[in-house]
Structures are given as structure tokens and as C-alpha cells.
Amino acid sequence: MTYTPRAVAGMLGIAPTTLRTWDQRYGLGPSVRTDGGHRRYEDADIEVLRRMVGLTAQGVAASAAAVLARKQPVAPPDGERTPIGSAAALMAQQSFLGAAKRLDEPTMADLAAKLLAAHGVVAAWDAVFVPALVELGELVAASGQGVETEHLASGSILHALRGIPRTSGPGPLSVLMSCAPDEQHWLPLEALGAALSEQDRRWGNLGARVPAEALRDAVARLCPQVVLVWAHRQDLALRVPLEELGTRSGAVIAVAGSGWDGVALPSFVRRPKSLTEAIGLVLDLVR
Incomplete structure (x- = not known):
């Protein structure tokens, strides 16, 4: 047509x-x-x-x-990904950071897509994306300038992550992800979602700044097997209704992010400390 x-x-x-x-x-x-x-x-x-x-x-x-x-969305190839060595990871970081400082978004997106296709989400995230974003964040904090660089870099990674095809088959959500109320850093959740897509698992992401009531309603309607909430600051983490989610939803409740450091968590709440642990948690519970 x-x-x-x-x-x-x-x-x-x-x-x-x-x-x-x-x-x-x-x-x-x-x-x-x-x-x-x-x-x-x-x-x-x-x-x-x-x-x-x-x-x-x-x-x-x-x-x-x-x-x-x-550019067509990049789908990861079949079979095992090749590991990324420390030298290759450092070279990729420098290439990505150089493009970021030039505000060269097409190059960043292309690099990110190639890393995901060659090495998979976990390796690209841990070895390249996180170190590069941390360095950009430190530069912004030190100089008070360059927020646009950090934002373009995050957007390029997000675009590449969303190029990984999502599972569209029937069945319940393996995990529903959400940020804490007023939490705006949600790129790690997209990384987890993309990694789960590589494992052929269904997932949902409510994104940034999700009010507690909206999270409760979404969990009740979607009935996910796992609910994972991200927070990078403790004051934001404390606004998440963990007890209510645990008693009413029937889902396994998990939290992630540095905002949960020092927070007394209910005994039923799981806390993965890395992307690999979060993937393992979801896959084990779903199995």
C-alpha cells in the first residue's frame, strides 16, 4: 500500500x-x-x-x-557475543567520549549500536557506557558546564538500547520497572530491559518520576512477576511504598540504585547490586 x-x-x-x-x-x-x-x-x-x-x-x-x-534498528546477532577486553573497552570509551565532547550524536549512536551487536548489553554497559557516563558526569560536576554533552551521550545510548527488538509474544510481564517518585535517572532500567529482550523476556518500564499511586495502579493492572524500583538518592527511595507493594501485588519486589544504601528494607525485598545480578534475579524467578 x-x-x-x-x-x-x-x-x-x-x-x-x-x-x-x-x-x-x-x-x-x-x-x-x-x-x-x-x-x-x-x-x-x-x-x-x-x-x-x-x-x-x-x-x-x-x-x-x-x-x-x-539506520535500521540494530538487532543483536544470533549466538554468543565476543568478550570485550580491557584494552578494547578503554579504546571504545575514548572513542565514545571524544564523540560526546564534539556533540557528535550520530557517531555516538553508531558506536553504541556496534558495541551492543558485538558484545551484548551487559558487556557494553559495564565496560563502556557506565565508565563513559561517569566520566562525563564528573566533568560536569567539576566545571559546572557540559550538561548538554552528558544528555546527548545518554540519548545516544538510549537510542541504541531501543534498537534491540522486544519480545511481543503473549504472557505476563517478567518484570515491571519504575523509577521512584521524582527520580529522573532511568537509563539503567532501559539497559536492564534491553538485556532481558536478549533473553526473550517480556518487560515494561514506567520511566522517570512515577508517583507512588501510579506505580500501585500499574502493578495491579499488569500483574508482573517482578517489580523493580530504581532510585539514586535516599530521599527518593524512602517515598516508594514497598510494604504496600509487597502485601498487595503478589509480585516479587526488588530495588536497585545507590539511593537504597542505608535504607532498612523489608525482609521480602530483593536488592541486586549490578545489571548482571538483576538479570539473574528476574530469570531465576521467572523460571
């Missing part, structure tokens, strides 16, 4: 003029033109435009988003 520009604009929730601009400036146009010269979009064209809409909604500059949108 083919679609008119007006129909495509309606599907994507954008103005027809935006569609025309993207065609003229970035070449994100239709593959088909009628004998009369009218533009017609195919399904593949629309998928590229969907990625463009998603990227620009995240704040990616339109020119960079157009480059990224043309």
Missing part, C-alpha cells in the same frame, strides 16, 4: 508542512510518485519517519535525527 502525505502526517501526528520540510531538507521523502507527480509513501518510508518523530521528540536536532532515522 501507499499513502498520501496528508494521511502520513495524520498517522504521525505532525503537520503536512513538517513532512514537506523533512523531504526537502533531509531527503526523508516518499519512495513513490504517481504518473501525475503526486507523492506517495510506502510502509518503509513511514517507519523511517516514525523514528524521526521519536528522535526529535527526545530533543535530537533534526539534521542528526535524519541521519539516525535512516
Whole structure:
């Protein structure tokens, strides 16, 4: 099937003029033109435009988003991933940090996607992404500048993680993930989700700043096997209704992040200390 520009604009929730601009400036146009010269979009064209809409909604500059949108989502190859040695990890970190400091988002996204495809989520996250993000965060803290660099780096990693296909088959959620109320750091949850996708497990992520009531409602409606809540500050962790979740949901309750350091947890709450431990926890409980 083919679609008119007006129909495509309606599907994507954008103005027809935006569609025309993207065609003229970035070449994100239709593959088909009628004998009369009218533009017609195919399904593949629309998928590229969907990625463009998603990227620009995240704040990616339109020119960079157009480059990224043309790239197919990266699926991890079948079989075992190759391990990443310390020298290779350091080289990858430096390449990623160099691109970050240049605000070169397409290069960061490409590097991140290649690392995930070659080594898998856990290795790429532990050996490259986390050290690079920590270094960028320390630079921001020391100088008071460079927040835009940190944000673009996080966005590039997020884009690559979301390129790993999610399981769409029937069945309950293996895990429902959520940030604590007013917690805004949710990239680690996306890493866990992508790693579980590699294991063919279904998961959900409520994202950042989830009120306690919203978390309770989502757990009641989705009935996940595991509920995992992330917090990087103790004052945010203390606002999570762990007791209520444990007594009412029937799910296994787990928490993660440095915000839980020093918090007295109920005996039924699990606390994985790393991405590998969190994956193991979910897989063991689901089995």
C-alpha cells in the first residue's frame, strides 16, 4: 500500500508542512510518485519517519535525527557475543567520549549500536557506557558546564538500547520497572530491559518520576512477576511504598540504585547490586 502525505502526517501526528520540510531538507521523502507527480509513501518510508518523530521528540536536532532515522534498528546477532577486553573497552570509551565532547550524536549512536551487536548489553554497559557516563558526569560536576554533552551521550545510548527488538509474544510481564517518585535517572532500567529482550523476556518500564499511586495502579493492572524500583538518592527511595507493594501485588519486589544504601528494607525485598545480578534475579524467578 501507499499513502498520501496528508494521511502520513495524520498517522504521525505532525503537520503536512513538517513532512514537506523533512523531504526537502533531509531527503526523508516518499519512495513513490504517481504518473501525475503526486507523492506517495510506502510502509518503509513511514517507519523511517516514525523514528524521526521519536528522535526529535527526545530533543535530537533534526539534521542528526535524519541521519539516525535512516539506520535500521540494530538487532543483536544470533549466538554468543565476543568478550570485550580491557584494552578494547578503554579504546571504545575514548572513542565514545571524544564523540560526546564534539556533540557528535550520530557517531555516538553508531558506536553504541556496534558495541551492543558485538558484545551484548551487559558487556557494553559495564565496560563502556557506565565508565563513559561517569566520566562525563564528573566533568560536569567539576566545571559546572557540559550538561548538554552528558544528555546527548545518554540519548545516544538510549537510542541504541531501543534498537534491540522486544519480545511481543503473549504472557505476563517478567518484570515491571519504575523509577521512584521524582527520580529522573532511568537509563539503567532501559539497559536492564534491553538485556532481558536478549533473553526473550517480556518487560515494561514506567520511566522517570512515577508517583507512588501510579506505580500501585500499574502493578495491579499488569500483574508482573517482578517489580523493580530504581532510585539514586535516599530521599527518593524512602517515598516508594514497598510494604504496600509487597502485601498487595503478589509480585516479587526488588530495588536497585545507590539511593537504597542505608535504607532498612523489608525482609521480602530483593536488592541486586549490578545489571548482571538483576538479570539473574528476574530469570531465576521467572523460571
